[in-house]
Amino acid sequence: MKPDDFDYVSKLLKERSGLVLTKDKAYLLESRLMPLARKRGLKGLDELMAVLRKRDAAVEKAIVEAMTTNESFFFRDNKPFDQFRSVVLPNLLKARANKRSFRIWCAACSSGQEPYSLAMILKEEAARLNGWRFEIVGTDISSEVLKKARAGAYSQFEVQRGMPMTLLVKYFKKKDENWVIDPAIQAMVQFKEWNLLGDLRPLGQFDVVFCRNVLIYFDQPTKGKVLHGISQVLSDDGVLYLGGAETVLGISEHFKPVPSQRGIYAVTRNSGLSLGAPPA
Structure with a gap:
């Protein structure tokens, strides 16, 4: 992912969800967003970012959800x-x-x-x-x-x-x-x-x-x-x-x-x- 695209997504995540994403987590961003790009019929992250930069509300929400950690289990830690x-x-x-x-x-x-x-x-x-x-x-x-x-x-x-x-x-x-x-x-x-x-x-x-x-x-x-x-x-x-x-x-x-x-x-x-x- 291009550095300016990473910065753009990081800012979005911070504003919408409070999630702080450091540059060493770029791999995590790419691994979570590639399936999202494919699901939307896009060729890759560049096309996904192009849609995102148009302030597509649905894509913004999907990216925030994709990056949210959803780890949970019953009676966690007892x-x-x-x-x-x-x-x-x-x-x-x-x-x-x-x-x-x-x-x-x-x-x-x-x-x-x-x-x-x-x-x-x-x-x-x-x-x-x-x-x-x-x-x-x-x-x-x-x-x-x-x-x-x-x-x-x-x-x-x-x-x-x-x-x-x-x-x-x-x-x-x-x-x-x-x-x-x-x-x-x-x-x-x-x-x-x-x-x-x-x-x-x-x-x-x-x-x-x-x-x-x-x-x-x-x-x-x-x-x-x-x-x-x-x-x-x-x-x-x-x-x-x-x-x-x-x-x-x-x-x-x-x-x-x-x-x-x-x-x-x-x-x-x-x-x-x-x-x-x-x-x-």
Whole structure:
């Protein structure tokens, strides 16, 4: 790819998705965009760039989606989900006992494994949640991965990555080469196309936000912008989950780590849910 074409695409990606692409990743850009060029009947990257420079909105969106990392799997890293089940959820139920409702947001949810994992946890806790209203919202910038998320169909390889066998048997059915998630679990999750760099407030207020392994792709100013946006839609005593390699320290004044709960953060305007131990 020509240097000026690389710079043009890099700027587009930064503006539209926050993704920072350094010159040593030129090979990655070419490997992701060549299939896109072929899909559109173009001879190569030069023709694709010629179309892009005409400000073709469809091509711009396709390039951003092609460069977005969509790595995800069920119950990824386990510990965050164990924390949710044994610490966050019990304390959330105590804190919301009066209104008996709560909302969870999975940002950059990719093909849906994270919100579906949470839905299965809540389904398993049905007895405790009797009479409660809750929502799980999954968002992503890519319309393509959201189609897959809404379909709820996963390959053998995808369900083998982190999925407990007991839950696979209980909540999935084999259909041809895929495993299809139970419609009852599907119905527990709403999927929406949304850009983390945009205004998040129309999504409404949330009590728990998962934004894991997303900030690692952004530069410092963009990380700060995203964290500020999340702070605006997180309830005063809500909690934010980040990935194991991510932190708010030195990036945002809107969040602080929750003591004794690695990877969980509270908004600084309040102490967050009391997460020292689950309520008796």
